[in-house]
Amino acid sequence: MKPVLEFLNISRSYKRGVVVLKDVSFSVGQGEVVALLGRNGTGKTTLINIALGLVKPERGEVRVFGMSPKTNAAAIRERIGYASEDGALRGGETVGELIAFHRKFFRRWNDALENELLNRFGLSRRDRIRRLSNGQQRQVGLLCAVSHYADLLLLDEPAAGLDPAARREFLETSIQLLNREGTTILFSSHHMTDVERLGGRIVLLDQGTVRLDRDLDRVRGEVCVAIVPRALAPNGDVFQHAAGCLRVRAAQQDWHVVIEGAPDDVRARLAGLIRNERIHCAAVPLEELFVELVGSERQEDL
Amino acid sequence: MDSDMQIYITISMQIFINPGAELSIYRQIMRQIVESIASGQLPRGEKLPSHRELSERLVIAPLTVKKAYDELEALGYIETQRGRGTFVCQSLPKVDRSEHLDKIERAARQLLSLAYLGDIHFSDLMKILKDQDSEMMQEASRVKEKA
DSSP, X not given: OXXXXXXXXXXXXXXXXXXXXXXXXXXXXXXXXXXXXXXXXXXXXXXXXXXXXXXXXSEEEEEETTBOHHHHHHHHHTTEEEEETTOOOOSOSBHHHHHHHHHTTOSXXXXXXXXXXXXXXXXXXXXXXXXXXXXXXXXXXXXXXXTTTOSEEEEESTTTTOOHHHHHHHHHXXXXXXXXXXXXXXXXXXXXXXXXXXXXXXXXXXXXXXXXXXXXXXXXXXXXXEEEEGGGOSOTHHHHTSTTEEEEEXXXXXXXXXXXSOHHHHHHHHHHHHTOOOOEEEXXXXXXXXXHHHSOOBOSOO | OOHHHHHHHHHHOOOOOOTTSSSOHHHHHHHHHHHHHHHTSSXXXXXXXXXXXXXXXXXXXXXXXXXXXXXXXXXXXXXXXXXXXXXXXXXXXXXXXXXXXHHHHHHHHHHHHHHHHTTOOHHHHHHHHHHHHHHHHHHHHHHHHHO
8 A cells, every 4th residue: 555644753842841642653555444553642733733733743754655755745735635623724714715725725615515515514615604503614624624535634634523423424524535535544533433433443642652553444353451459460561571561551450461362361361470360351331441541540449 | 236225124124232341243143133134034045234334334444344244154144156245155054053053052141140130030031932932933924914
């Protein structure tokens, strides 16, 4: 798969030296859909802004369609569509004015797609932006992001704050675009069910580094969570050193161990380590995995 | 495809997915298609919806549908005929009998524990099994008649 977007050893810190991204590397192939996950403040937006050329990395390099935003900003922007949670819709009072403003920036514009999306969303060009619902404003943002034949969509929490029905409509449109245009997508989201519907692969950022980068279909078969009473293993380090261990987390009376392998194999391996069979092991849904990998420790009861 | 056929497919291919479940979406699709084939609701030779159709109906990525179809094809349940679409195979794969019996035994234990929990007697459980069996047979023959 030809990479459309490549992050190569990207590091970046805020002013005052707070490190946001530390040596982040991954790439997104042609036609791939990658979900960028992580807690708030882990650098997802910074990474997307680096791909857009809005933020420069301190170290490392980003390549979009094989080019660097440093030297080919215009050529790259022409082929990228971008929408975000707080994507302020500037450039017009009405939907029609806003679209007219946006299309001026691009050489090509897909009128048929624009009309189709307006119809689907039940929007008129005369509608005033300020009068639209939150969900409708996001739909206008998506329309502007895709109608210039974007080859790569960067969506920064595009459906945050929308009600479930509006989120589903947003997903339906994204999936139809995927089917028809074969668009490559990098999107960030906190809605794990949306991620499972749309995503092909997840990249989980934690404290500025890539914690997990894997095909979604393989996550469940290859990673599981083992729950071991802390009474059986006073020191969690015994699991930390087990092969394939991704995290050990104290959760009240138990250790939660996120580890690579199928549940039965993992149970046998860990039981061997502590010479005790009282281990519960299961493949878990993505939401649980997210919490187990990046959630905080819970040492004591309240 | 005429409109009659369209309705027929929606009836025989009812797939529900639950993105938050423990089983990944492509496995949920695989399991339901195999169950529909086993129960006769999805007869041999039946055409399946295209990747695109099913992806839009279930609101999931087209690659997820492709993955489910690819694995079912590798297992010998369905086949893709170039330019025509994907169909349920005329002859289905032979299952490994002893492996399959193991699975059934495990399922039987689960079923029995469920029954014991609800104070349901063995004879009642047998009746439920019989009723379900005849219901599935009837459904299958209805599908056959329609075809």
